[in-house]
Amino acid sequence: MSKTVSEIVADTLIEAGALRVYGIVGDTINHFTDAVRRSDLDWVHVRHEEVGALAAGGESYVTGELSVCAGTAGPGSLHFVNGIFESHRNGAPVVLIASNIDRAEVGLGFPQEVDQRKIYEQTSVFCEYISHPDQARRITAQAAQAALTKKGVAVVIVNGDMFKEKASDDLHWSVHRPRPATRPCDDELDTLASLINDAKRITIYAGIGARGSQDQICALSEHLGAPVAHTTRSKEFIEPDMPNNVGMTGILGNRAGMEAVGDCDLLLCLGSDFAYTQFYPGKARIVQLDIDATHLGRRAPVDLGLVGDVGDTITALLPRLEPREAGKHLTRALKRYAEDLQGYLETAEEPDPSLIHPQALTEVLDRLAAKDAIFTADGGSPMVWLLRHLSANGQRRFLTSLLHGTMANAYPQALGIQAAYPDRQVIALCGDGGMSMLMGDLLTLVQEKLPVKLLVFNNSSLGFVEMEQRVEGLLDNFTELHNPDFAVMARALGMAGFRVDEMTDLESAMLEWLAAPGPAILDVKVNRMELVMPPKIEMSQVTSTALFGVKAVLNGRADEVLQLARNNFLR
Template sequence: MESQSRNVSELMVDTLINWGVHHIFGMVGHSNLGLAEAIRQRCLTGDLQFIGIRHEGAAAFAASAYAKLSGRPAACLSIAGPGATNLLTGLWDAHMDRVPVIALTGQVNSNMLGRNSFQEVDLHKAFAGAACFSQTVYKSSDHAELMNLAMKSALENRDVAHLVFPNDVQELEVDENAAPGSPVGRIARRKISPAKKDVDQAAELFLRAERPVIIMGHGCLQSVETVVSFAKAWNIPLMTTFKAKGFIPDSHPLACGVLGLSGTPMAMRTMRNADLLLVLGAAFAPHTRIAEDIPAIQVDLDPAALGKFRPVTLPVWGDIQITMEELGKALSAAVPKENPRPELAEQWEKWRETKANRASKDQGKGISSAAVFEAMSRRTPANAVIALDVGDNTYSFGRYFESKHQRVLLSGMLGSIGSGYPAAMGACCAAPDRPVVAVTGDGGFGQYLGELTTAVKYRMPIKHVLLNNSRLGKIAKEQKADKKTVWSTSLRNPDFAKYAEICGARGIRVESAYNLDGALEQAFAYNGPALVEVLTDPDLV
């Protein structure tokens, strides 16, 4: 029987699938049609799902969020030139937050490269900063191996890998014996045990401390249970970075909430009163405001993260779960620290009183952010994924929303406005059985308004809470803080709830705090994408 011929794109897409990529976000166009056809064929067999977006930037943000939530890579697709450059902001988000994403870009014909032809951009130069791997697919390439290397680079480095497909190469036939690649024998287990000397020194510092605290970062994602068990055994308060919000419920008796500019007063007060910081999977980024004058043990699987922003008392390279288990063994004969639970409960009670007072404020200019997130705390399912945007709405969420076990996604290190709704799209694909909520401001959603039609088209049941204060509130505050005139921060907005209805989604407009719970209840009950537009007071954040 005559074997069926296969082309370059088909071989490389099959390799992509073998490495575990099952979702591609992007836009089909004239310089990626051969690659798109190979993707389409695998969509028909059920091996891939393709999400056709309205703007390539949304594709990259969605792929980044998919990887943040699942730990698995997703891909994004574009044409040459402007389509490829549109991907870059979302790819920088993946690069800076250290998650694996594959960027597949079309390109002009090989014989036109270097001639400044229509839509020709030097994509390797354009992607150099955002991608750890960037190669062009040529006729003479080892095509399956090139995809193997791209996938390995993305996974091992937790970064962006980029492949450029010239138009004339995409449908070239490959040798009939060419087989797709796979990860078999290519990836090692990432379980690094800490040096015994470091564990012993950490135990010594811990034994001398009277008031240690644990700061959990996003690097604790796979070690939460171990870390919480350690804290319970030794009576240690737990606080998280913003990226790790939701790793422990705020109702936990040792929980202090989020630390930093977006955090709670209990977290800051408890940290300032500590005499040892156990920083797990967290960078000392300025936003988090980890104290510099308190001794710190920093544990991370990535050695480059240790002491990155400032020197620490003891940097420990190792898997967090293994490190905490080893530290627990080293402390097995020690006595637990003084119980902080009663004091933390008292602080939470005071903070909830403060939040209730702020939620009840009404200056006649809209609903307070505290009231919005108090209602969200009551109504959001415990297993939800919440994708945040950037701005005052995000700061208020970190401060006022009380997590149960919801997972939070955000553009952490890049801090890109507009990322929230595309991230919710990525979350819907990565976790189709979990409720997905997007929280944005009017400024952020305005950047990717068209993606609401994408959610409708693909039946993504995103519940969108949109805080509309008709301005870029965070920018206005920064201008005031810098003693500058507030300028060019006002926004001319549509009626977002009506816009949602026009797009085929459910739109609900809330002008009174009294109606918040009912609106959220309606949105979560709706079988499809729903948008709850809340008219908020820009000063009550």
């Protein structure tokens, strides 16, 4: 019995594990959405396609399973672009069904015609047209398999009239999920063992590619007496139950992690393709292990580049290594890490109840949120507070925009995560700038009855940009935001809304917010004059910030300089 292309695409996606489709219905996908209606797929009707792509990426990142977006021709599909870039860079297995105008009009300048392939081939692991009805299952299965096995977005382009075509569907193409054991060859492992056995100060540096291998990394660290530093993206699985963890490196990291990397004579980069060359050690030997050979030596020159799964490689490597006692390198790093954690707590303290530091707000959230809560954070300062002040315990999950660095990702990603985990606490840490950029889909939370909890860090500014400008010695330009009362707005939209202006009211309001049965907003007025302090202050940064102070005073803003000093340097 023949089926339409729409029915075949929907059926193939279901077989690949997809549960829902995010999008906005209309013209060129109406036949596909009708097939979705008649299938076991759920349609999540978003108000902006970018939110749909971010939500799908959030769902797939956390579950590891396939999610789907679908868009109409021209602007409908183009609105997905930023969310697709974000999801692809996160390694989220998403399939985008990007429709186009009818085939008879292609190439004739018809309204809404867009060459979808040119748009999406730069941000996908697969991008292909269904050119004939008999390709429908085959192309869709290939797309789903590419998304799941290559960890990224796959795009299937379908002309609107193609969805109505019928196909015999005689060959049942399906999705395969191989799980090979991958490690370097014995000669390479012997070379690596020799480097390790000869080194005096070894640091392990774990990235997102080490997910699922934390037990093996812990065993390697204990065997070598080596500190474990990690990237921001691997926080959730490296921090818990890792006795030799010394934190993160990079501009958002802590001093212990940075020094452990900088002071070693052998750095073992495991599943990390860390972007910032200036944070690699200047004199140490570097070994990089990655599942993708094209990543080797991409960020910094390496002495030995190896391809393999982190867990499989460590299992084969350990018998080749001489055990060693913990030395000064590890002891010093652990001591510094304890000081870093204490420093984070101290920056959250403030005797004035009318001044709420974002660090203090996040510390209260950390204490009151569920042990298995899932957190997202907007690009900018909210992701810093998440990374530094929310504790990982092996059950909690974290998602921030660390590779794409977009605004307005937090609550759209939380939307998709909540759809996948309706019984878990999902909390979005939103900047007021990010929150207000895509506010329309607050209505989606209400309409879909998704109990996402949104915490708004309301400092009436684009705070991270303001900090960037000040570090450059510039006056903050065009960063001020005139915000509504987000709590009142929330209630007008049909969700619970709470507002806090005093530290003494925070805990009771947060408990009520977390207990609200549906979606809810907690709008908290936080200190605007808050610097995101890097793990090490460079003299150039001090000079530039001082230059900002001089300019501000000359422009009649001395009160801001005094408050900045009081809140960040004098306590």
